[in-house]
Amino acid sequence: MTRTAHALGESRTLWELVEGRAALTPDRPVFLQGDRRLTFGELRDRSERVAAGLYELGVRPGSVVAWQLPTRIESALLSFALARLGAVQTPLIPFYRDREVGFALRESKAAFFAVPGVWRGFDHTGMAHRLARELPRPPLVLQAYDTLPDADPAVLPPPPASGTDVRWIYWTSGTTSDPKGVLHTDRSLIAGGSCLAHALRLSSDDVGSMAFPFAHIAGPDYTVMLLLYGFPAVMFEQFALPGALEEYRRHGVTIAGGSTAFYSMFLAEQRKQPTRRIVPSLRLLAGGGAPKPPEIYHAVVRELGCRLTHGYGMTEVPMITMGAPDDTPENLATTEGRPPRGMEIRIVDGEVRLRGEAVCQGYLDPDQTAAAFDSEGFFLTGDLGHVTESGHLVLTGRIKDVIIRKGENISAKEIEDLLHGHPGVADVAVIGLPDAERGERVCAVVETPASSGGAEELTLDAVTAYLREQGLSVHKLPEQLELVDALPRNETLRKVLKYKLRERYS
Template sequence: MNDIARALGASRTLWELADRRADLTPGRPVLIQDDGPDHRTLTFGELRERAERVAAGLYGMGVRPGTVVAWQLPTRIETALLTFALARLGAVQSPVIPFYRERETGFALRESKAEFFAVPGVWRGFDHTEMARRLGAKGVFEAYDDLPDGDPAVLPAPPAEGTSVRWIYWTSGTTSDPKGVLHTDRSLIAGGSCLAHALRPTDGDVGSIAFPYAHIGGPDYTVMLLLYGFPAVMFEQFALPDALAGYRGHGVTIAGGSTAFYSMFLAEQRKQPGKKVIPTLRLLAGGGAPKPPEVYHAVVREMGVQLTHGYGMTEVPMITMGAPDDTPEMLATTEGRPPEGMEIRVVDGEVRLRGEAVCRGYLDPGQTSEAFDADGFLRTGDLGHLTGSGHLVLTGRLKDVIIRKGENISAKEIEDLLHRHPAVGDVAVIGLPDAERGERVCAVIEPAAQPPGAGELTLAAVTSYLRAEGLSVHKLPEQLEVMDALPRNDTLRKVLKYKLRERYSGTVE
């Protein structure tokens, strides 16, 4: 991290960080909105100036320091302006993923006790304003093209400290019930600093935000832009191949999101082997979901770019990250190293965390007390170990350990092997209740596109392949399910294993 970025990273609040960056490079772009043939650009100076006017408009509506404001908005410049306006006021923000509907949105509004709710109106054919009214939301206002506006002279002084809880994020839906995660400005700045430290961007880079800005990755990425003074292209609707024109036209150098994004870029690359799908791209980076080693090797081999994958969660936006100068083996098989200030402790195989980027806990005090151990380390529920070089290797989830006849089986080990099979597009391995064995191993496969005449995926073919790969006999799947598309969440496209367990728990061999 360079000296300027390190100094900016010491900012007490997100508003102070934005203010200091605007002083340094007011005319440089920070956000570029890709709207197909047209685009809009926001500079660092305009971010500060316009966010203050929006803050004044919100102040006129009754938003004060500590007021809880929920927002359910797409990845747009206006969304970023609203978040920085709320940061300027010192309000408490509760971002809600725009794909969520009554159940999740209503839960977030009730639990956060939101006093205002910003929505996009009718977006992608769905009327968010009408849903908000059905839910009885308070202070509903639309914030898509038009934002509140006012004279900044009315504003009180900006918040002076960044250690109060001012963010309520919601776990992203890989379990059936979301949890309200409490963050501070400082924890988000620390998370973004971790990401920036690992990726080592320059002010000549062009990033991309193709995931929901309401995800914890939104502030994570924006902090990196503020620290290093480079822009990112925002994609309100990400779909390939349509979005490729935006990546190419704006000269994106850093792209990614999660493993699902890597696979989508690879699929496009394979349509024209040997011709770079994004000529300016030098780095794919992301996290939030496991990365099979084969995906790393395929990206480097076929796309001709580096891939650095990391480990993060809503509770801790950035924990470890692969670095561009790590060896290929490290990048393929580990999640990278923790940055300065992130402590990792492995207890009985479980990864535990302590540091400034760790959340303050949950809205539910009972969940908070269960999540932290006596030394203040967050229990992640992830299994792993540290290598001699300090790199973290994840081996699965506590709940993904399948106990068959008393023997522990890692779902991830089987998944990594099946990802190498040419007929497998994606796979999830789960444990299902079994009266005789306690649990049985079930592999649920999303098939890859296959040429006509390719063999059908069968349980016998899958187990034969795994035997040849050296998997122990007691770990072989005893049930195979094939589905056109695995169920995923709407943020980083994580597979929803709880839905698979619900669907197949009643099936028999």
């Protein structure tokens, strides 16, 4: 990490980091989107004006503001305006629907809710008002797609001075049917982004890309990296290949990625024209959030002609380990990389436990917080693994019953609970199966009723249609259905043996 980046990484708050970078390189771009560009100086100045506009609408330091916005320049401006105010913000990924959004609004007690209106055919404003009517204290709904509140910054109070107050609530499904509100501070997010930036050996000449939801924990993680090193990222509101390749080439993107699914997408495009590099400027694919088969690593290096570094993170700890470009091919292919300085990893009975500044403060639910940390303050990840002699982490499995599809955590129990209400389901086990494109795919194994009364055999289309009617988000829908006469169970409590199902259908 350069001396300048190291100094900026010591910022107490995200707003202090924005001001520090804007003072150093005000005219350099930070976000590129289509024909639009936003410089570091404009990020500071326009965020202050948006903060003033929000202040005049009643947003104050400590106000809880939920926002469900796509990956756009306006989304970043709103988020940093809230950081300037010292508000508590709770980002929601745009493809969440009534179940998840309603739960988050209720549990966070959000006083304001910013939405994009109708986006990709879905009426977010209608959903927001529908949910608001069900809440004891309805949030004020704000439109924030292409217009943002604007006012003179003279009305603003001083920016927040402490970076250790909880100002972020992110949501993760974990192993329960309801999401868990993860509590972060400015400092924990700065620490996570600093870890990522340090591992990737970046420079101010790089050009990054945001092909993932800005509302994901990776949003601030990645933006901190841009602020530390002073280089831009191309934003994709809707990412798809091959359509996005033109923007990659146009802006000379040097760093791309996201998760295993992104690696596979780039490989698929490269294989359509194997003699010509699809993005000549690309030097590094980087990501995490899902298992990475070693063969994917070797294929990327061989066919895309760039390096691949994969890491390990979660909503509770956005950056835990990361492969470095100068690691050996063996370590890059078979491990999750090494932890940065300041991240302690302890293996207890095979479980990975963590302690460090990037670790969250816990959950909205105090009982969940108490269960998540041991007596020495180590966070219990629920993941199994070991550390090699060289200090690299190898993950071998999960205690938690979570499916990680395209970098997003999916609760098997949530889907199972909903499917239990279907008349064609006697019992069900939802499992994750290895998938080269998605990391894991969602498979529902259904035990059918002993007597179906002549009903038609259950189909995957019928299952997904039913779950859609129940309000389940599209990204959680099963992609595989298996029908069995009886689920495998143990001899004592008759618990379903999911490992046997994974062995059978993998």
